[in-house]
Amino acid sequence: MDKGKRKRGLPCLTLPSSLFSEQAHSAPRWRCVSETPATRYGPGTRTENKARAVAEHAPGVTAARAVGDAVSGASVVIAMLRDGDTVAEVASDAIGRLDNDAVWVQASTVGPRHAAAPAGLARDHGVAYLDAPVSGSTAPARQGKLVWLVAGSDGVLARACPLLDDLGSSVLHVGTEVEGSTVKLVVDAWMAASTVAMSNVLALCNVLGVDHTTFVRVLEAGPLAMPYELQRVGVMDDASYAPGFAVRLALKDIEPASAAAAASPLLQAVRDRLEATVAAGHDNDDLAAVDYSRKPPSWSGCGPSVRSRCSPCCRSPHRIFTRRFRIFAGMMEPWRTRQF
Missing domain, CATH: 1.10.1040.10 (N-(1-d-carboxylethyl)-l-norvaline Dehydrogenase; domain 2)
Structure with a gap:
């Protein structure tokens, strides 16, 4: 490792299901591994103090000094990280620390190539693995309406499904390898x-x-x-x-x-x-x-012939008054110039 660089993936947070769903899951011993917001900008910012500062302001969230500490004793681990390199490094740190009956759920959006690396690592360690990214962003997550795109064996999915059901609105089984990341x-x-x-x-x-x-x-x-x-x-x-x-x-x-x-x-x-x-x-x-670059419409100069397809701004009281005044003035012009 280069001097001055800390190992990526450290520290981490363990997150409760209430972060994703308004109704927390009742099954015991599950964890979600996530980077702290402060750790997204390079290895040099990954410090235990910053992880703990984030945890202090998030009820139910616990900061861990190492990924292995975060996942130890969990029956289901959900890894939701930003990129493929981080997914690989966190998996290499954590999978060896899992219990024999634990399930590793790879929920990061990293594509099939990067999802295959932790899948192989899990297979080498005899760890049950699901490739299961989600469709949905922050609002569906808070509402418990994420859609899980799951690839893995039927047996492993059955073990993790009660938790996935609680965190999302649908669990779609799309394959047996890393098809979830492809979809x-x-x-x-x-x-x-x-x-x-x-x-x-x-x-x-x-x-x-x-x-x-x-x-x-x-x-x-x-x-x-x-x-x-x-x-x-x-x-x-x-x-x-x-x-x-x-x-x-x-x-x-x-x-x-x-x-x-x-x-x-x-x-x-x-x-x-x-x-x-x-x-x-x-x-x-x-x-x-x-x-961001779209310009607002400009409806100047609209005449009666296009009035029906103009924006509501063309039909504002001011524009309607101006148009009718001009029509009235035009009608009065012959009378203004007529000699009596």
């Missing part, structure tokens, strides 16, 4: 692409004079409604990009997806948009921030 990449690519598409379509609405409320009503009335993206309309219009699924995480996930899909113009365009959004300083904002 997760596809789902995240779809989410990012549809969000960029929504931003572009709202820009089109502005150009054509289609009110956004009307656009949403039309989608809701038919089979094209996508609840996630319909919710993004208001967020984008208000430019309120409160952290949910961060742009930088969407970019992290789209990179392996775009690399796997050879010569995909769509995924490359989505990746370019995410990179531009990060470069504009929105890396930690919600994915809706891809809309």
